[in-house]
Amino acid sequence: MTVIYFAIKEFGLMGAIYGGLATKVVQVILSALLTKGIFKYEFNYAKIILIPFVYIVINIVQFTFFKEYNILLYGGQLILFTFVFYFIFKNEIKIVIKQYTTK
Numbered sequence: 001m002t003v004i005y006f007a008i009k010e011f012g013l014m015g016a017i018y019g020g021l022a023t024k025v026v027q028v029i030l031s032a033l034l035t036k037g038i039f040k041y042e043f044n045y046a047k048i049i050l051i052p053f054v055y056i057v058i059n060i061v062q063f064t065f066f067k068e069y070n071i072l073l074y075g076g077q078l079i080l081f082t083f084v085f086y087f088i089f090k091n092e093i094k095i096v097i098k099q100y101t102t103k
Contacts, residue, residue, distance in 0.1 A: 047088060055081060
């Protein structure tokens, strides 16, 4: 909370966004480290690190070349990544759907 407070005070809305993102990353790392002895974690690092990295790079490039907000550009990006994420995570999606549809 302190990080977000100072980020908002210094950078406004963008500080809130980046402060919230930093807080969530720290929460995930601490949760994994502190529950490592209780739960067994198996990670596919390509899915966890590479995919978000590619998404962030595309957003940075898009923001660099298209400074004005364009709903068609961002809508196209949303549609593209919806299909990319579905095909990359289709096995996980099927497992989750199966868990909630079978009783």
